[in-house]
Amino acid sequence: MRTYVIDTHALVWFIGRDQRLSNTVRAILRDPNVSIIISVIVLVEIKYLSHKGRFAQTLDEVLEVIDRDSRCTIYPVDINVINKAPLDLNIHDSLIVGTALVQPETVTGVLTKDEAIVSSGLVPTVW
DSSP states (O other): OEEEEEOHHHHHHHHTTOTTSOHHHHHHHHOTTEEEEEEHHHHHHHHHHHHTTSOSSOHHHHHHHHHHOTTEEEEOOOHHHHHHSOTTSOHHHHHHHHHHHHOTTTEEEEEOOOHHHHHHOSSOEEO
């Protein structure tokens, strides 16, 4: 089974069927043999951006989708993630990358189009 860490926009765009989501990521997220790791920082960002009107989905709606999908795991920001989080990315990106770096033997990549994460080269990315 392939495992991916998902970035905020990829998750929200998938749930909202947004056309900005790449076909590659959409196919990965529809694959029943893929597991998805969601850093808790992604959920915090969804709550904040939904409140600011940037996302149509609320945190509760996103959590409902996650709860119904057994492939999804919410991963905490623990001391291991903090220790792996790179200092040259913004805090959200840093914790998403740190989540992937904590489990390098199981994570295939990060589903993101975020240029800072992609150009960092710290983790494989898919878009």
